[in-house]
């Protein structure tokens with residue numbers, strides 16, 4: 160992975176390259192920005208620049224190739240074990256970083272999902288950050304920097320990454336033999352994340368998106384049992400909840416556009432226009448605004464591991480309310 164292979168983020172590339180050329184690399188960076196936009200790829204590209212025998216990140220020298228196969232002795236990658244980064248992983252890292260680099264000019268450690276460092280691990284890592292050594296460099300990566308310890312954040316140079324433009328994602332998708340409509344829908348739904356546009360999320364967006372909105376539209380105010388059943392069904396698959404909320408956001412954004420008479424060229428779900436227009440007839444700009452806020456609020460809490468079933472029930476109650484804040488469903492619970 161070289162800078163040239165990374166889509167977008169031109170400013171970040173320029174800044175990092177300049178820092179390297181002027182020998183002003185920070186001893187610790189914190190790359191921040193949404194999931195799947197290229198932060199980790201950028202970290203690998205930086206490592207290549209530092210380790211490459213030709214100092215270009217050529218991709219062909221032994222240094223570059225071993226980075227790509229993740230078996231370079233001076234590259235350390237720390238990741239979550241699924242739930243957290245624990246203190247043992249940081250202690251192990253510190254043992255390795257205590258030795259001088261074997262081949263490269265520095266040892267570099269990439270800590271992915273740095274917001275998953277548990278408090279003990281975070282505090283242990285602080286020691287490494289507080290006593291920086293010239294031959295050690297850390298690159299922390301996080302999509303939720305507000306959840307990284309403040310003391311860690313303040314000791315890193317933060318480099319924010321923006322979401323990719325929709326046109327960039329559409330361009331990549333168009334090279335993948337996907338028909339034009341799907342290409343447009345996926346580019347809009349991926350929220351600037353190439354990982355979402357190309358990864359497993361894609362199947363959800365293509366296969367299940369219509370079903371999600373259809374099930375929701377079928378609910379009426381006060382239909383408690385079907386609502387609880389749908390909440391249970393949605394809550395069952397933890398992995399898909401982020402995609403589910405993305406789909407809901409896209410549908411309600413479209414409804415908002417229709418209700419506020421915005422341009423239909425800005426619609427995301429262009430293949431579901433009829434259903435979305437029917438739904439829009441029952442809403443007002445204010446009711447949609449409340450529903451968009453409810454979805455964002457639900458997503459925020461899901462990312463912080465709240466009870467999924469309750470979060471879904473609460474969301475569905477809010478989404479099935481009428482435009483005048485009809486409380487029928489709430490009062491029957």
Ligand SMILES: [Zn+2]
Pocket residue numbers: 210211212213214215216217218219220221222223224
């Ligand atoms: Zn190379």
